[in-house]
Amino acid sequence: FIDSKAKICAEIFLTVSHCLLANCHPDKVKKIYSNPQVFGQCRIWLRNNYPRAELIEVSSTAKAAEVAAGEQYAAALAGDLAAEIYGLKVLQKAVEDSGRNETRFLVIGNSSAGKSGDDKSSIIVSVADRVGALYKMLYPFKKCGINLTKIESRPSKKKAWEYYFFIDFMGHIESEKVVEALRDLGQHALFIKHLGSYPRAK
Incomplete structure (x- = not known):
């Protein structure tokens, strides 16, 4: 990804x-x-x-x-x-x-889905290895009232102690509060990539 x-x-x-x-x-x-x-x-x-x-x-x-x-x-x-x-x-x-026992599968395509009114989004984030970096990464979501549904970390394999965080959260990438949260996050993150927005599975 x-x-x-x-x-x-x-x-x-x-x-x-x-x-x-x-x-x-x-x-x-x-x-x-x-x-x-x-x-x-x-x-x-x-x-x-x-x-x-x-x-x-x-x-x-x-x-x-x-x-x-x-x-x-x-x-x-x-x-x-x-x-x-x-x-x-x-x-x-x-x-x-x-x-x-359920397993989650992701459908991959060339573009994100449009707004459905009940959406999730996925991003990858990398932050600096310093005190408070994780707090600053998560705070914009709290500030904007966005519920995080999943967080996973993986080594970047580029630099020691540098990690990528895979984050799933409620909301579409085009919604106002998501735009605001990602704008605030961008002030602290080294790297952000939007992986997709899609309807939440029922």
Whole structure:
């Protein structure tokens, strides 16, 4: 997103269910592959059923299934479609801890969506590594009465202790209070990029 011209134009929340996939007997599983998010969503089930299994993080559930298919006593946490694609057996379905296990997907396009009256926006911000910088980054949103729905930080990989903050908030980029908040934020930020404005998923 840092260098791309693509914009977020919609968000979708889908219910996701995870399965334990392998080509060995359930009692023979010694290693389980999946991505970090899935391990987090299945933590209690794993602790209760495979407390001694080695949990190995990979980039995606598809990769987990691919790797597990090539090992004798390995399993993957992935969707049942991965079992069909990689020739694995479904040892157990619905291993997620919560029955309301939803994953957010973003729809990417060439432009943001127009105002719907119930919108969200996403931006990337970088601020200086100094005392009070994070407070100054967040204060314009409080001042303008804008609700932040998500904040994540990632290293910039350009300079030590420099981070990018991915922020989602309520409101469209064209609304007056968002314009005011971003104008104030611009006085303190090293970098701001608008990733898109889009209708809030119901």
